[in-house]
Amino acid sequence: MTERKARGAAERRARNERGGTKAPLAEPKGRAAVWTDEGGREERAPERGGKTAGQSAPEASKFIVCAPLRIEARAVRRGLGGAAEVRATGYGLPRAAKHAAMLADHPFGMLAVAGTGGGLTRDLSPGDLVVGTEVSDGTSTTACPSAPLLAGELRRAGLRARAGRVVTVDHLVHGAERDRLASGGALVADLESAPLAAAAGGRPVAVLRAVSDTPQRPLLRPGGLAGGLAALRSLRAAAPVLARWAAAVGPRQVLLAGPRSFCAGVERAIEIVERVLDADGPPVYVRKQIVHNTHVVAALERRGAIFVEELSEVPDGARVVFSAHGVSPAVREEAERRGLATVDATCPLVAKVHAEARRFAAEGYLVALIGHAGHEEVEGTLGEAPQAMALVETAADVARLRPDDQAKVAYLMQTTLAADEASQIADTLVGRFPAARGPGSDDICYATTNRQQAVRAVAAESDLVLVAGSANSSNSVRLVETAQRAGTPAYLIDSPADIQLGWLAGVATIGLTAGASAPPAVVGDIVAALRGLGPVEVSERVITTESIHFSLPKEVRQ
Ligand code: SF4
Numbered sequence: 001m002t003e004r005k006a007r008g009a010a011e012r013r014a015r016n017e018r019g020g021t022k023a024p025l026a027e028p029k030g031r032a033a034v035w036t037d038e039g040g041r042e043e044r045a046p047e048r049g050g051k052t053a054g055q056s057a058p059e060a061s062k063f064i065v066c067a068p069l070r071i072e073a074r075a076v077r078r079g080l081g082g083a084a085e086v087r088a089t090g091y092g093l094p095r096a097a098k099h100a101a102m103l104a105d106h107p108f109g110m111l112a113v114a115g116t117g118g119g120l121t122r123d124l125s126p127g128d129l130v131v132g133t134e135v136s137d138g139t140s141t142t143a144c145p146s147a148p149l150l151a152g153e154l155r156r157a158g159l160r161a162r163a164g165r166v167v168t169v170d171h172l173v174h175g176a177e178r179d180r181l182a183s184g185g186a187l188v189a190d191l192e193s194a195p196l197a198a199a200a201g202g203r204p205v206a207v208l209r210a211v212s213d214t215p216q217r218p219l220l221r222p223g224g225l226a227g228g229l230a231a232l233r234s235l236r237a238a239a240p241v242l243a244r245w246a247a248a249v250g251p252r253q254v255l256l257a258g259p260r261s262f263c264a265g266v267e268r269a270i271e272i273v274e275r276v277l278d279a280d281g282p283p284v285y286v287r288k289q290i291v292h293n294t295h296v297v298a299a300l301e302r303r304g305a306i307f308v309e310e311l312s313e314v315p316d317g318a319r320v321v322f323s324a325h326g327v328s329p330a331v332r333e334e335a336e337r338r339g340l341a342t343v344d345a346t347c348p349l350v351a352k353v354h355a356e357a358r359r360f361a362a363e364g365y366l367v368a369l370i371g372h373a374g375h376e377e378v379e380g381t382l383g384e385a386p387q388a389m390a391l392v393e394t395a396a397d398v399a400r401l402r403p404d405d406q407a408k409v410a411y412l413m414q415t416t417l418a419a420d421e422a423s424q425i426a427d428t429l430v431g432r433f434p435a436a437r438g439p440g441s442d443d444i445c446y447a448t449t450n451r452q453q454a455v456r457a458v459a460a461e462s463d464l465v466l467v468a469g470s471a472n473s474s475n476s477v478r479l480v481e482t483a484q485r486a487g488t489p490a491y492l493i494d495s496p497a498d499i500q501l502g503w504l505a506g507v508a509t510i511g512l513t514a515g516a517s518a519p520p521a522v523v524g525d526i527v528a529a530l531r532g533l534g535p536v537e538v539s540e541r542v543i544t545t546e547s548i549h550f551s552l553p554k555e556v557r558q
Contacts, residue, residue, distance in 0.1 A: 059107035063246040065114055066103075067235075068096065068192045072115045075232045079239025084112070084246065089196060093137070093170045096192035100199035110204040110249045112242050113197055116231040117166070117190040117209035118173060118219070120182035124211050126227030127234045129159055130188040132166035132207030137194035142205060144197065146532025148525075150206055150245050152497030157241050159234060162187065163497075166207050168194035178215050204249045204533055208242065210234040241501075248504040251535045254527055255461055257454035257513035258542035261468075261520040263447030265347030266291045268550045269324035270300070272345040275556040276321060277303050285320040287311060287327065288376055290345060291517040292473040294494055311335055319343065325376040326350040328383020343555045349445040350377055353412055354384050356439050360410040361385030365437070366403040368392045370425050371414030375474055378414055395428040409433040413443035416475035416516075418482055419452055446548060447516045448475050452482045454543045455490075458511030459483040461541070464503055465490035468522045469515030476515025483511065495522060496529035504533065 063084040067073035073088035080086060085108075089099040103111075113135075119128065131151040134143045147163040154161035164187035173181060173189050181189055188209045197205050210231035213219040217227055269290050276284045282304020289297050289307055297307060311334050314320050319341040322331070326346040335342050346354075360367045367389045371378040382389050392398055392411070403409050411429050413422050422444060430436050442449070459465050465483035469476025469492055476492055483490035488511065493499055504510075510530070514523050530536050551557075 060109040062108040063110050063112070063243075064103070064106070064108045065112045065239075065242065066096075066099065066192075066196045067113075068092075068115045068190075071232065072235060075236040076114050076239045076242075079236040080243055081240075083240075083243035089192065092191050093168065093195070096168075097195040100195040103196075103199040104201070108203070110206075110246050111197070111200040112206040112208060112245070113193045114208045114235060114239070114242065115190060115192065115210070116212040116228065116235065117188040117193075118178070119188055119211035119214040120167075120173075120178050120186055122215050124187065124214050125160070126211055126214065126217060127160065127230035128211040129154055129161040129234055129238055130166065130209045130211065131161060131163045132193065132197070132209070133163050135166040135168060135193045135197045135207045137168040140194065140198055142194065142197040142200065142207075144205055144207055144532060145528050146204065146206065146245065146530075148496040148529050149248075149499055149501060149532070150208070150241070152499065153241050153244060153501050154238055155497075156500065157237070159237055159241075161238075164188070166190065166193050166209060168192060172219065174218060206242065206245055208235075208238060210238070244501040244505075245533075248501040249533045250504075250506075250508070252507065252530060252533070252537075253509045254530065254536055254538045255458040255509060255511045256523065256538060256540040257451070257458045257511060258540050259447070259450045259454060259544065259546050260512075261514040261516070261518055261523060263445070263516035264546070264548040264550050265324050265349060265445070265447070266296075266517050268552065269345040269347065270296060272343055272552060272556050273300050273305055273321055274303070275552070276319060276343055277305065279556070280319055283318075285314045285318050286323060287314075287320055287331070288323040288325065289472075290321065290323050292325075292476075293470045293515075293517040293519070295519050295522060296517065311338065311340065314338075314340060316340075321345050323376065324350070326354060326380035328380045330383055331380075344553055346380075347415070347445075348550050349415055350380070353381055353415060353439070353443050356412055356443075357381055357384040357389060360412075360437070361388035363408075364388075364405070365408045365410040366390065366401065366405075368398070368401060368409065368411040368429060368436075369414070370411060370417065370422050370429075372417075372474065375414065377416070377474075381412070381414075392425060392429070395425055398425065398428045398432055401429075401432075403433070406433055407435045409435070410437040412439055414474070415443055415445040416448050416478060417444055418478040419444050419449055420482075420485070446546070448478070450544055450546060451475065451479055451513060451516060454541065455479045455483050455511065455513045456486050457541045457543055458513065459486040459488040459490065462488055462509045462511035463507040464488065464509075465511040465513070466499065466526065467492050467513055467515060468494070468518040468526060470494050470517070473515045473517050476518060479513055479515055493526070496526050499526070499529070504530075 065084045065086045066089045077086040131147045133147040151163040167186040212228045212231035467479045480490045
């Protein structure tokens with residue numbers, strides 16, 4: 001490997017793991033899951049939750065909710081309607097510690113701590129819910145990895161909920177102490193959660209606190225009572241969601257599809273923006289989302305990229321990057337007219353389709369572009385020869401084509417279509433125009449094809465397929481459709497918070513993949529969240545490996 005390639009690989013690895021999330025290594029089927037932490041050290045997945053050694057099935061499904069105050073226990077009990085054993089564990093740290101010791105000998109499968117708490121940050125309001133990602137009393141910390149799942153489910157239930165750190169203290173906090181705890185990253189403080197959560201002893205645990213008071217509305221001030229009542233109402237409303245969380249607990253197998261996640265075109269596009277940011281400093285303008293993924297866009301925005309819809313939003317004299325989906329000649333001409341310095345991050349495989357469109361049009365063909373209306377790639381490709389091209393989305397559109405010469409029809413495809421659907425439309429077109437010419441080589445790119453074959457392989461073995469990707473990502477949406485056509489329920493999720501707990505109840509095997517624009521770290525986040533619901537064995541189904549790498553445009557080559 002050359003030094004340049006080695007540096008590129010190291011940079012890609014760093015990008016994949018950026019944000020402190022963990023990225024999976026390849027895990028042969030049947031082996032315990034192994035992950036790398038941020039320092040590159042190997043870490044074996046802890047066994048947690050579900051049935052522990054010597055536990056009977058009824059014990060493993062027993063759900064205990066600890067609510068410190070009687071009034072809190074009553075609110076939770078009313079909302080739960082008998083789905084759990086709700087225990088009023090007593091006010092304050094000493095009583096919580098005493099009750100936690102009693103729980104050590106008690107058989108149960110999962111535990112939740114639910115009560116009210118003091119909001120620490122100024123963006124919280126009475127009645128807001130905080131789901132603990134971890135709870136700490138300063139000496140011990142209990143992680144609650146399923147917090148994003150629970151917080152997402154609460155929000156879908158119409159409640160204001162956030163996931164964040166919970167701190168347990170031995171006295172009510174006021175004024176500057178709130179600010180000090182908030183500056184340490186905590187969202188809410190309480191007097192009981194840490195010892196109670198620790199009593200879960202590695203079984204699935206959730207910590208839910210409803211905010212009763214905030215820095216602006218302290219407890220013993222006018223409005224304090226109203227804040228407490230708002231918190232109790234939220235607790236009661238949240239209780240049925242806690243029951244759904246408990247119903248989703250269980251051991252699982254996760255089958256990772258390979259290949260998944262970033263393709264060479266996406267890697268290249270992100271690297272181009274990063275290199276322009278490094279060279280020019282912020283702000284750097286990018287026309288349209290560089291790739292269709294919220295995490296990638298947000299990460300680049302944090303570094304100073306500004307995403308605009310049109311060049312009219314770019315100031316004179318600025319540098320602008322064209323996205324991986326490509327642009328029409330009209331956009332290039334506008335940039336030139338305005339004297340903007342441009343860097344083109346169009347994927348070379350999209351550029352190939354543009355070149356084919358120009359060639360067919362120049363030879364007098366009517367060019368049918370099989371693709372989806374409104375997608376940026378389609379708009380850019382159609383712009384190459386608007387007078388000679390027609391968009392074909394369905395077989396019915398083929399019947400509407402009116403070429404001047406029946407022998408001069410050609411077709412091209414958007415790079416991210418579902419291969420089986422696109423070839424059906426192409427067959428219809430060739431059926432109507434037997435002399436129709438297709439692209440020299442497949443337009444649907446290698447990354448799209450490989451990911452669709454891989455998701456089909458895991459769908460065949462799975463009860464449920466999850467696809468990491470953003471809603472506007474064409475190739476990610478096609479992966480969902482591919483898995484569904486294989487007969488397996490499949491859903492698109494941008495992050496663990498999008499996983500609906502109802503999807504998981506009774507599901508033993510989950511197929512997991514990511515669209516070509518979704519960062520590998522999101523897959524790690526999803527597996528980590530699922531581990532919060534019980535032991536997860538991760539294995540991989542690799543249908544092929546990819547080694548394609550595209551060179552960078554001259555403007556950003558060093
Ligand atoms: S999905 Fe295919 S066409 Fe799109 S950026 Fe990736 S390699 Fe290029």
